[in-house]
Amino acid sequence: MGIRLNIEIVSPLEPDDREMLTGMSIMVMAIANHELAKEHFPGTFPSPDEMAEEARRQAAGPMPCMVEREGRHCIGEVGHGGRHTYRRILPPTEGLN
Numbered sequence: 655m656g657i658r659l660n661i662e663i664v665s666p667l668e669p670d671d672r673e674m675l676t677g678m679s680i681m682v683m684a685i686a687n688h689e690l691a692k693e694h695f696p697g698t699f700p701s702p703d704e705m706a707e708e709a710r711r712q713a714a715g716p717m718p719c720m721v722e723r724e725g726r727h728c729i730g731e732v733g734h735g736g737r738h739t740y741r742r743i744l745p746p747t748e749g750l751n
Contacts, residue, residue: 657685 659682667675692699700708719728721738728738 661675661678663675688699717732719730719732719734719738721728723738723740726740726742729741730739
């Protein structure tokens with residue numbers, strides 16, 4: 655993908671023009687810095703496939719902790735703080751209407 659950037663500055667600048675020029679400068683620097691960072695630090699930025707997988711995991715909702723103790727399992731989210739909240743999880747029964 656090619657990028658073409660044409661900026662024409664006509665003097666004197668109005669206050670709105672200065673804000674727009676500042677915003678464009680920041681965007682160009684952000685794009686350049688991101689590309690340089692990807693080159694110099696490979697593996698730091700996730701691939702589109704990794705980002706899609708993470709989005710699918712988040713859409714599925716929180717995973718239960720499921721730490722087991724004495725036949726009961728924690729029903730808190732994975733990585734929760736504090737104590738575990740244990741409940742007995744019954745196996746699914748088949749054939750019930």
